[in-house]
Amino acid sequence: MAVDCTGQYTVIAGRKQLALVDLDDPLEKVKRIPRQSKYDVSTVQWNPHLSHKNYFVLASNQRADISYWDKDDVSNRGSLKGHTRVISDVDWSVFDPNWVATCSVDTYIYLWDIRDTRKPALSLSAVAGASQVKWNKVSSNLLATSHDGDVRIWDQRKGTTPVQYIAAHLSKVHGLDWSPTQEYSLATSSQDCHVKLWDVCNPRKPEHVISSDSPVWRARYTPFGEGLITVVVPQLRRGDNSLLMWSINDLSAPMHTFVGHQDVILEFHWRKVLDDSKDFHLVTWSKDQSLRIWKIDQHLQKLCSAESLNDSGNEADVDSAVEAASITSREAKEIAKLSATVPPSRAANTAVSPGQPKTLQQEFALVNMQIDNVTIDSMDASNSTCTVTASSGKYCGRTHCNM
Numbered sequence: 001m002a003v004d005c006t007g008q009y010t011v012i013a014g015r016k017q018l019a020l021v022d023l024d025d026p027l028e029k030v031k032r033i034p035r036q037s038k039y040d041v042s043t044v045q046w047n048p049h050l051s052h053k054n055y056f057v058l059a060s061n062q063r064a065d066i067s068y069w070d071k072d073d074v075s076n077r078g079s080l081k082g083h084t085r086v087i088s089d090v091d092w093s094v095f096d097p098n099w100v101a102t103c104s105v106d107t108y109i110y111l112w113d114i115r116d117t118r119k120p121a122l123s124l125s126a127v128a129g130a131s132q133v134k135w136n137k138v139s140s141n142l143l144a145t146s147h148d149g150d151v152r153i154w155d156q157r158k159g160t161t162p163v164q165y166i167a168a169h170l171s172k173v174h175g176l177d178w179s180p181t182q183e184y185s186l187a188t189s190s191q192d193c194h195v196k197l198w199d200v201c202n203p204r205k206p207e208h209v210i211s212s213d214s215p216v217w218r219a220r221y222t223p224f225g226e227g228l229i230t231v232v233v234p235q236l237r238r239g240d241n242s243l244l245m246w247s248i249n250d251l252s253a254p255m256h257t258f259v260g261h262q263d264v265i266l267e268f269h270w271r272k273v274l275d276d277s278k279d280f281h282l283v284t285w286s287k288d289q290s291l292r293i294w295k296i297d298q299h300l301q302k303l304c305s306a307e308s309l310n311d312s313g314n315e316a317d318v319d320s321a322v323e324a325a326s327i328t329s330r331e332a333k334e335i336a337k338l339s340a341t342v343p344p345s346r347a348a349n350t351a352v353s354p355g356q357p358k359t360l361q362q363e364f365a366l367v368n369m370q371i372d373n374v375t376i377d378s379m380d381a382s383n384s385t386c387t388v389t390a391s392s393g394k395y396c397g398r399t400h401c402n403m
Contacts, residue, residue, distance in 0.1 A: 001285035004046040005053050007271030009069070010283060010291070013041040013058055018074060021291065023271060023283065033074050045090050049097035055114075057100055059087040064102050066114050078117040082110050088131045095140035105129030109145055111156070124160050126152060132176045138183040144200075146173035151188060153200050166203040168196060175218040187228065189219035195230055197248070210251055214242075223270050223280060224296075227255070227304030231265045243268070243284065247304045255303040263288035 003010045003023070012019040015037055022029035039061040047055040054069050055077070064080040064087055085106035093099035099121075103109045107129055110120035128147035136142035143154045149171055153164035171191035179185035185207075186198045195216050196206035210219075210230065218231040226248040234242055243265055244254040261284065268284040280301070282294040377387040377398070384403040389396065 001267040002044045002046045003269040003271050003283050005048045013044045015040045043090055047092050052097040057090050059090050080112050082120055089133050091134050093135045094137050101133045103130035103133040134176045137178045137180045144176050177220040179221050187219045189216035191215045195219040224301045225304030233264050261286040
């Protein structure tokens with residue numbers, strides 16, 4: 001799943017079809033386009049530049065296709081063929097609309113100029129297979145790649161040898177993300193149940209560590225304030241409380257938990273509501289085959305800043321929930337493997353657990369809303385009350401709690 005740079009369209013890609021959803025009217029405007037391929041889509045990403053807003057890259061097996069969306073159909077504008085194994089990730093440069101990076105388990109990272117797709121413009125060899133590649137958002141020359149538990153930093157100006165090595169995690173790194181404002185700040189998320197925030201100039205020790213009880217699939221900076229969004233994969237593969245928002249200024253507990261998906265979240269992206277608005281939407285796609293749009297208003301955004309707020313009004317509302325096409329992706333298979341090998345819990349002095357709410361509002365946000373035969377009728381943090389109804393056969397009981 002990917003969202004275009006205007007925030008209007010999202011593409012959900014599967015083996016048999018593409019679903020393009022108009023996020024301004026997601027319940028009605030869904031365009032389904034057949035896709036004939038025997039391979040699943042490993043990743044898809046939309047070009048982040050307005051000048052190329054109709055372009056997205058779609059990777060499947062060893063090939064990445066440059067696709068063009070004209071609101072009626074999708075056409076192929078070129079194919080990137082160079083890898084000898086499955087492409088694991090792609091990433092557009094935020095500085096040049098014609099440059100895109102691909103990486104693969106074949107150990108190569110290729111930088112392509114889509115104006116000439118015959119061969120890569122630059123080839124980087126890492127010896128070990130690469131699972132993630134990300135362009136820096138502040139410097140046009142820096143890239144980061146992940147290789148099992150390690151991270152390598154590359155500078156195009158300094159040849160084909162990494163300029164920095166980071167022994168980041170004990171298990172596979174699933175996610176990388178550069179800070180949108182700090183050139184050398186990098187977030188990594190891993191199978192070892194940790195999120196680490198690095199200054200890549202000082203790679204021996206992370207600046208911050210977040211510990212989880214489950215593997216962490218993604219960790220990405222927010223486009224506002226000093227925030228971070230993490231996606232964990234619960235051991236029972238339920239979607240409960242797996243999407244968390246943190247303030248980097250206070251990592252003792254998540255600032256907010258997004259509750260709604262019934263299975264693990266595969267991908268998420270941000271969209272700006274209006275050019276003259278400061279509100280954002282968080283768009284999420286889950287293995288439960290639903291697309292959800294969460295409204296992040298200014299009050300919730302302030303939780304990611306250095307300002308302190310009262311407990312009231314900290315809840316993000318679900319702006320809309322869209323049942324999307326039943327399309328599976330290769331990421332779903334990758335997600336399914338995560339809960340199989342959960343390492344033992346780490347020592348408490350290395351990090352904090354996201355399961356420790358600091359306020360009643362945060363504790364309410366962690367409540368499992370998907371229990372069979374149990375309905376949460378109301379949760380009022382300001383009055384410290386909660387009403388729950390439970391049913392079994394012909395019997396029904398209601399409990400009203402004052403805390």
